[in-house]
Amino acid sequence: MTVKERLREVDANLLLSLHALLEERNLTHAGERMTMSQSAMSSALIRLRRHFSDELLVRSGRGFDLSPLAERLRPAVAEAVEAAEALLGTQREFDEASSTRRFRVSMSEYAMTVLAEPLTRLIAEQAPGCSVALDVLDVFGAQLETQLMRRDLIVGPLGFDFPGQTQPVFTDHLVCVVARDNPRLSGGALTVDDLAAMAHAVAEFSAAGEHKRPLEKALERHGLADRTVLVQVTSLLTLPFAVAGTEMCAFMPSRLARRCLTFLDLTIARTPLETVHITEAAHWYGGRERDPGVAWLQRLLYDVAVAVEAE
Numbered sequence: 631m632t633v634k635e636r637l638r639e640v641d642a643n644l645l646l647s648l649h650a651l652l653e654e655r656n657l658t659h660a661g662e663r664m665t666m667s668q669s670a671m672s673s674a675l676i677r678l679r680r681h682f683s684d685e686l687l688v689r690s691g692r693g694f695d696l697s698p699l700a701e702r703l704r705p706a707v708a709e710a711v712e713a714a715e716a717l718l719g720t721q722r723e724f725d726e727a728s729s730t731r732r733f734r735v736s737m738s739e740y741a742m743t744v745l746a747e748p749l750t751r752l753i754a755e756q757a758p759g760c761s762v763a764l765d766v767l768d769v770f771g772a773q774l775e776t777q778l779m780r781r782d783l784i785v786g787p788l789g790f791d792f793p794g795q796t797q798p799v800f801t802d803h804l805v806c807v808v809a810r811d812n813p814r815l816s817g818g819a820l821t822v823d824d825l826a827a828m829a830h831a832v833a834e835f836s837a838a839g840e841h842k843r844p845l846e847k848a849l850e851r852h853g854l855a856d857r858t859v860l861v862q863v864t865s866l867l868t869l870p871f872a873v874a875g876t877e878m879c880a881f882m883p884s885r886l887a888r889r890c891l892t893f894l895d896l897t898i899a900r901t902p903l904e905t906v907h908i909t910e911a912a913h914w915y916g917g918r919e920r921d922p923g924v925a926w927l928q929r930l931l932y933d934v935a936v937a938v939e940a941e
Contacts, residue, residue: 644681647674649711652704653779655687655694662732724922726757731923733762736777736784740866740883741910742766744800745785748934756930778915782924783931788909789844797912797928799935802883804845804906807873807890810897819900820879822852829860831872831880844906845881852903870894883908 650660651671661671679686682703687694696704724731733753737745746764753762767777767786778784778794785799786792806825808815814824849855861872869880870890879899887898912931914924 644674644677645707645710647671648678648686648703649707651675651678651687652696652700652707655696655780659780724926726760726926728759729757729923730759731757733760733783733923733927734765734781735762735927736765736767736781736786738767738786738866738910740886741785741799743867743889744885744910744938745931745934748937749931752930752934757926778913782914782921782927784913785910785931786913788911792911792913794913794915798909799912799931800938801907801909802885804881804908805884805887805898806879806881806901806903807870807887807896808879808899809873809875809877810895812877812879812897812899814877815897815899818897822854822902825849825852825854825879825901825903826857829858829876829878831861831863831869831878832859833863833866833869833882844908848903848906870896881906 647660647664647666650663651657651674654660654663657668657671657675660666661668664671666674675687682699684699685697686700686703688697735749742764750762750764753760767784778792784792788796788798806820808820814820814828820828846855849857860878863869863872866882866886869882870887871894872878873880874894874896884898887896890896891898912928914928
């Protein structure tokens with residue numbers, strides 16, 4: 631029996647529960663999504679396991695992984711639910727003034743520093759009954775697709791082949807940050823020779839895979855591909871702290887750098903490198919654009935982005 635043939639034997643309510651379980655991989659979160667108690671969702675999972683003669687969700691540490699059959703079911707279930715909503719006109723309506731929806735958004739740590747405050751403030755103003763659960767984007771490439779399916783939106787760097795649909799949110803540029811008393815500073819500037827001789831602190835982004843980031847390309851053009859990396863961190867937010875009080879340098883987004891200059895006694899050094907621009911973008915799972923609530927959230931994020939870019 632094919633996957634679609636097996637799905638035809640599942641009643642509509644159970645199909646929705648299956649869709650939530652396959653996306654959330656968590657009984658509590660799936661229950662919240664379906665407005666069902668955890669015990670009711672557990673009962674639905676038992677029925678689904680009995681129907682498919684398969685575990686579907688397999689315990690892995692403190693969470694669950696999808697069984698091979700569940701992985702095969704996932705796209706067919708999503709297609710069936712979307713088709714049913716389109717046919718029956720059951721797509722959820724969204725009224726921000728009365729809704730009590732809880733949105734789920736993941737952001738890169740840098741995007742969080744720029745967007746979290748204005749986004750949550752606007753949600754409180756325009757949709758007082760709604761809330762948003764913000765968490766940090768999981769940068770391990772193998773988990774990005776799973777995280778995307780579980781979130782209404784994720785916001786992360788553009789150019790790293792995130793799955794799903796993409797829309798740029800805001801731009802920034804990289805600056806070189808050093809301690810204010812760095813002995814190599816001359817008139818507030820560093821030369822190519824200075825950059826070659828200095829130790830660098832860098833933040834590695836695991837989702838980059840084999841892609842060279844714009845900064846690496848710019849460094850290569852100036853013969854700095856083999857710069858000395860003394861400190862490697864996994865978070866952009868820790869870079870200014872790694873540089874403070876040392877003779878190292880680091881390249882980081884200007885908005886982040888300017889927030890740290892005074893209290894860490896840092897300064898932005900001019901360099902011969904051309905300006906490296908970066909873009910943070912919203913990414914979402916393919917079917918989400920038909921969700922009126924997500925469409926509203928995207929428009930709200932656009933309003934925030936316009937205000938950020940105008941600063």
